[in-house]
Amino acid sequence: MELRHLRYFVAVAEECHFGKAADRLHIAQPALSHQIKQLEAELAVELLARTTRKVQLTPAGRRYLDRARAVLTSVEAAGLEAGRVANGDVGRVAIGFTGSATYELLPSLARVLRRDLPGIELELKGELLTPDQVSALVEETLDIGFLRPPVREPRLQVRILRREPLIAALPASHPLTERDTVRLADLRDEPFICYPSRHRSVVYDAVFDACQQAGFVPSVVQEVAETATLVSFVAGGLGVALVPASVxxxxxxxxxxxxxxxSTREVQLAVVTRVDDSSPHVAKVLSRTHSLVGGPR
Incomplete structure (x- = not known):
């Protein structure tokens, strides 16, 4: 049995006339009649009661019509779904965000993707350090990472989206908050809250380089992986911090x-994917990302 047999039968059943059904299908009436007979022979069931004046469905034919319509509807839906998958309109994408991007980029990107690509299921993971994202990308538990380069992994493709300066995060009661800008040298005697050194955080290195250029080594009293916790510690008066401007x-x-x-040190934000990932839905998410954030495509 072939799908065309079902389509032919449905046309005849709906028209109750071989000539009209043949015109609808754009085939010759004898050929249509032959195909219906083949279908009935294969099923060993009479689906249509024929007379010289009319064509009627048998009880078996009525039931078969319901099933045939359901099959054709499912086949059409499957074809449309396959097309949407091939076009990148359907799929699942896991996206990781470094700490600062969690609070700026994640909300705006999520809104855009929900609006423009509603068929794509998103798994959004915030507050991920660069080493953790690199591992997750290689292990294929992440599809896209927004992180701070450098990334020294040949299986990953890195595209720089933008650069942003470091800024000071201060307790609200700090005397320097009375100024519009802060000289880094004025923080030399302050306790610092920093991102973890053991994971070789890009921002950690940038903070130390900036402080050394200002003539001092920061006194680190606390290392914190999550940006929200880091800023909360600053708010609690435990120290000051240097963070990317997006924080x-x-x-x-x-x-x-x-x-x-x-002048101050800048840190980069990059979007990273696997070199061999040709998923069309990942490509669509990347396209919308570049439209939103900018940077090379």
Whole structure:
């Protein structure tokens, strides 16, 4: 049995006339009649009662019509679904975000993707350090990572989206919050809250390099992996911190942000995927990301 047999039968059953059904199907009437007879022979069931004046469905034919319509509807739906998958409109994408991107990029990107790609299921994972994202990408538990380069993994493709300066995060009660900008050298005697050193955090290295260029080594009293916790510690008066400028989108009572006076170190934000990932739905998410954030495609 072939699908065309079902289509032919449904047309005849709906028209109750071989000539009209043949015109609808754009085939010759004798050929259509022959195909219906083949179908009945294969099923060993009479589906249509024929007379010289009319064609009627038998009880078996009525039941078969219901089933045939359901099969054709399912086949059509399967074809449409396959097309949507091939076009990248359907799928599942796991996306990781470094700490600062969790509070700025994640919300805006999620809104855009929900609006423009509703058929794609998103798994969003925030507050992930670069080494953790690199491991997850290689292990294929992440499809896309927004992280701080450098990334020294040949199986991954890195595209720089933007660069952003470091800014100061200060307790709201700190005297320096009265200024519009803060000189880094004015923080030399302050206790610092930093990202973890043991994972070789890119921001950790950038903070130390910036402080050394200002003539001092920061006194680190606490290392924190999560940006929200880091800023909360600052708000609690445990110390100051240098963070990427995008962190200022995270508003926590008791903490304030100030730009650094003069030139300062910048950190990069990159989007990273596997080199061999040709998934069309991942490509669509990347396209919308570049439209939102900018950077090379």
């Amino acid at each position: 200022q989108h995270l508003q926590i009572t008791g903490a304030q942000y100030r730009p650094l006076a003069g």
